[in-house]
Amino acid sequence: MKLYYSPLACSLADHIALEEAGVAYDRERVDLRTKRTASGRDFREITPKNYVPALVLETGEILTENVAVLDWIASQFPQLAVDGPLGRTRMLEALTYVTTELHHGFKPMWHPSTDEEKAKARLTLAAKLRYVAGTLAGDYLFGDEPCVADFYLFVMLRWAVRFGVEVPAALEALLARMEDRPAIQRVLREEGLPLLAARAA
């Protein structure tokens, strides 16, 4: 199994999920500017979608789209899924909220846009993060253990800090809690990313 990722991109969620699963996997960095992998391949040869994450399975099949990749990882490693009769549905509900409402909401920050568009996006994202904070069922989204949706949310919280989006206290605490996890620290080191929660210490 091999993950194609780029530092701080949304593929950080999949990177964390694989590391938390404790499975053996390969990984390769993709430069999203040049669209070359670290070994010099044209990323288009791996996926014509030309964006991360891309996960190559043992069968050689390639999974793309964060929701699908994270759902597949949760299906293989149930400790990263959500229990209960509606567990998978609730997990997909959360993953879909993160991708369509949060991830897409950051577009003005990553792409050319006016200051006004950025300010509006900040307000909208802050309101959506307040909504998410109100849904926490424990230390994490669905209780006291994280699932794959928490990992995707973690990436959005890092983006929020980077782009000056107001993060509610409950999600600041979740961010810090996640940064305490050894698997997450290993991934952040591999991607060359600092611990953010430490800034408050």
Ligand SMILES: N[C@@H](CCC(=O)N[C@@H](CS)C(=O)NCC(=O)O)C(=O)O
């Ligand atoms: N629809 C894709 C979008 C993934 C995506 O936006 N990837 C970004 C990084 S966060 C990327 O690779 N962007 C490079 C590009 O689109 O050129 C998904 O949900 O997985």
